[in-house]
Amino acid sequence: MTARTPDSARDIPEATVARLPVYLRALTGLAESGTTTCSSEELAATAGVNSAKLRKDLSYLGSYGTRGVGYDVEYLRYQIAREIGVTQDWPVVIVGIGNLGHALANYSGFRSRGFRVVALLDADPDRHEEVVAGLDVRSFEDLESIVADNAVSIGVIATPAVAAQSVADRMVAAGITSILNFAPTVLSVPDGVDVRKVDLSIELQILAYHEQRKSVAPGAEVVS
Amino acid sequence: MTARTPDSARDIPEATVARLPVYLRALTGLAESGTTTCSSEELAATAGVNSAKLRKDLSYLGSYGTRGVGYDVEYLRYQIAREIGVTQDWPVVIVGIGNLGHALANYSGFRSRGFRVVALLDADPDRHEEVVAGLDVRSFEDLESIVADNAVSIGVIATPAVAAQSVADRMVAAGITSILNFAPTVLSVPDGVDVRKVDLSIELQILAYHEQRKSVAPGAEVVS
DNA sequence: AGGAGTTTGTGAACGGGAGAACAAAACGAG
DNA sequence: CTCGTTTTGTTCTCCCGTTCACAAACTCCT
Numbered sequence: 253m254t255a256r257t258p259d260s261a262r263d264i265p266e267a268t269v270a271r272l273p274v275y276l277r278a279l280t281g282l283a284e285s286g287t288t289t290c291s292s293e294e295l296a297a298t299a300g301v302n303s304a305k306l307r308k309d310l311s312y313l314g315s316y317g318t319r320g321v322g323y324d325v326e327y328l329r330y331q332i333a334r335e336i337g338v339t340q341d342w343p344v345v346i347v348g349i350g351n352l353g354h355a356l357a358n359y360s361g362f363r364s365r366g367f368r369v370v371a372l373l374d375a376d377p378d379r380h381e382e383v384v385a386g387l388d389v390r391s392f393e394d395l396e397s398i399v400a401d402n403a404v405s406i407g408v409i410a411t412p413a414v415a416a417q418s419v420a421d422r423m424v425a426a427g428i429t430s431i432l433n434f435a436p437t438v439l440s441v442p443d444g445v446d447v448r449k450v451d452l453s454i455e456l457q458i459l460a461y462h463e464q465r466k467s468v469a470p471g472a473e474v475v476s
Numbered sequence: 477m478t479a480r481t482p483d484s485a486r487d488i489p490e491a492t493v494a495r496l497p498v499y500l501r502a503l504t505g506l507a508e509s510g511t512t513t514c515s516s517e518e519l520a521a522t523a524g525v526n527s528a529k530l531r532k533d534l535s536y537l538g539s540y541g542t543r544g545v546g547y548d549v550e551y552l553r554y555q556i557a558r559e560i561g562v563t564q565d566w567p568v569v570i571v572g573i574g575n576l577g578h579a580l581a582n583y584s585g586f587r588s589r590g591f592r593v594v595a596l597l598d599a600d601p602d603r604h605e606e607v608v609a610g611l612d613v614r615s616f617e618d619l620e621s622i623v624a625d626n627a628v629s630i631g632v633i634a635t636p637a638v639a640a641q642s643v644a645d646r647m648v649a650a651g652i653t654s655i656l657n658f659a660p661t662v663l664s665v666p667d668g669v670d671v672r673k674v675d676l677s678i679e680l681q682i683l684a685y686h687e688q689r690k691s692v693a694p695g696a697e698v699v700s
Numbered sequence: 701a702g703g704a705g706t707t708t709g710t711g712a713a714c715g716g717g718a719g720a721a722c723a724a725a726a727c728g729a730g
Numbered sequence: 731c732t733c734g735t736t737t738t739g740t741t742c743t744c745c746c747g748t749t750c751a752c753a754a755a756c757t758c759c760t
Contacts, residue, residue, distance in 0.1 A: 267717060273681040277660060291737065300662035304719055311739055319738040320726040336681050337688030344680070351582045355575035361660055361677040366684070405687050406680065429690060430683040436501060436585055438524035446686050448679050453585040455672050456568070456630065457497040457560050459654040460590070462670050463629050464561035466653060491747060515707065528749060535709055543708040544756035701760100708755080715748080725738080730731100 264335075268309045272332055274299045275306070279329040291322040338366035343402045345428075347419050348411030349374040349382070349389050352434055356410055357385040367406075371398045375415065392419075399426040406430045413437045420447075488559075492533045496556050498523045499530070503553040515546040562590035567626045569652075571643050572635030573598040573606070573613050576658055580634055581609040594626045599639065616643075623650040630654045637661045644671075 278298040282290055292310075296303035310316065310323075316331050317323045333339050346356055349372050356362075357372055372384055375392045382389045390398075398404065407428040409416050416435035423431060430446045433439055436454075439447050502522040506514055516534075520527035534540065534547075540555050541547045557563050570580055573596050580586075581596055596608055599616045606613045614622075622628065631652040633640050640659035647655060654670045657663055660678075663671050 265717070269685050270678070270682055272685070273675075273678040274662070276681075278662075293737085298662070300664070302719070304721090305717090307738065308718085308740080315739070317738055318726065319724070320728095320736045322737065335685070337684040338681055340688075342680075342684050342687070351579035355579045356676065358575045359676060362680065365677050365681065367677070367680055406683055430687045432679055432683060438498070438502075438522070440524070444690075446683055448683055450674060450676070450679060451497075452580065452583060452674070453589050453591070454494070454497040455656055455674060456566075456586065456591055457500075457562060457589065458494055459630055459656060459670055459672055460561045460566050461493050461496070461559070463566070463654050464564075466668075489747070516709095517707085526749075528751090529747090531707095531709065532748085539709070541708055542756065543754070544706045544758095546707065704757105704759085706755100706757080709753090711750105711752090713748105713750080716746090718743105718745080720741105720743085722741080723739090725736100727734105727736080729734085 264312045268312055269336075271299070271301065271305075271309055272336055274301075275309070276329065276332045276336065276338070279325055279332070283325050283329060287325055289322050290325055292317070295323065333366075340366060342367045342406055343370045343404045344368065344406045344408060345371045345373060345395070345398060345404050346408045346410060347373045347392060347395070347423075348409060348415070348435075349379055349384060350410065350412075353410040354384055356408060356434075357387065370402045370404060373398075375411075392422075395422055396426045399423075399428060404428060406432070408432045408434070409439075410434045488536045492536055493560075495523070495525065495529075495533055496560055498525075499533070500553065500556045500560065500562070503549055503556065507549050507553060511549055513546050514549055516541070519547065564590060566591045566630055567594045567628045568592065568630045568632060569595045569597060569619070569622060569628050570632045570634060571597045571616065571619070571647075572633060572639070572659075573603055573608060574634065574636075577634040578608055580632060580658075581611065591630075594628060595622045597622075599635075616646075619646055620650045623647075623652060628652060630656070632656045632658070633663075634658045 275295065278295055282298065292303045292307045296306040299306065313331060313335050316328050344367050346353055346369060349357065353372065357369060362369060369387065372387050372389045373392045373395060374389050379389045380391060405428060407423040409419050409431060411419055413435045416433060416437045417439060420431055420439045420441060424441055424445055429444060431439065431441065433447055433449050436451055441447055499519065502519055506522065516527045516531045520530040523530065537555060537559050540552050568591050570577055570593060573581065577596065581593060586593060593611065596611050596613045597616045597619060598604070598613050603613045604615060629652060631647040633643050633655060635643055637659045640657060640661045641663060644655055644663045644665060648665055648669055653668060655663065655665065657671055657673045660675055665671055
């Protein structure tokens, strides 16, 4: 009864958006193994989620399945890719070419999903002679021109923590509106700019918390 | 009125656990800048959260503040560190010493928070001659003995996706009960084993989704 | 000592997401 | 063509997490 725009469903829940890339990867795996059709149960198992949750997630995109049959793998894969936006090409700049920046520049998972690293920038002049993943490491001063010339809207920060906020400020001023931050700092950015944070030590600390609980109360959940 | 064990509060919500490391980092920063006392408002601003949420989070640990005054930075920092478990030493093994494994091995944020990398393992014999971050890269076959000798309970997987599940299986069999997975795969592990996933391309895809929405409907939220 | 001003800790309302359960729809057999 | 089977799409309920709002408690000033 709700009037929904057929070509592009509105307001997909954030939790669902975070899972769509997982479904996309699972579908790609199924397609590579020759599967042409799958049920929500199979796909959910591959993606590591509940089948009811999967179906509800997919229902936000539209009705792309066939009752009694399941989903066409290739068709659903394309629909999810289109919804996320990875059918188009996303130019990306990486700032901070230390150990982590190297790893990110060489990560094949970016290019295969529509992300194209157009430039590697570092503030240290000693690094400007290096060539990483087929790209020259350039001066951070070139940020504005690179962003403008390549219509870059996504920036990756892999600098030390102290530099991260100023890099973010320059990125925002240059026109970047989405930032993936690997530096262990809280970034403050204006409204309209999205920031996602990946913090390696926080993940370990969360594991440590649960690990500690396991050893303190070993019989709390598991009957010995 | 609820009878709460005073020394160690029970069942801290998962969302709170995920934020405690952020508070810990913020407190460390405040301590280094010479601040001895702070209000929930200040700390919340530093940590990038709402002050009400911060107070509720801290209330799960106990009453470590003083009304009308605020929190003692050093005291609160210690209490949170103890609750998370980073006052003790956590031995960690890293498997897969490619670009990302290098970056992780060299990441200083681990050691400074109680995590000690005790071994770097790789299946490729060509890498066994390398020394990374002061540690020999050893054979993956040594996993079991290393885990046993060092009482390792946390493992980090930085291998390609195809190897991740078998590495995880070996880790679990060797006695590891917490896994931080950087490989782009869904791991299946038995109950009692915690897995946290860090997926670089998923983060970018989430950003791409929102970025796409911005350009498609620029006036949807912001009044022009 | 008493009152004004601050700041914490928490009870209560609110919103969103997860999971169960079921109706609707497609297919195939007879 | 009809009935049974399979699987999707959706509704409903419950639970977790967030936020508001306020009482309790502490300090400082007079």
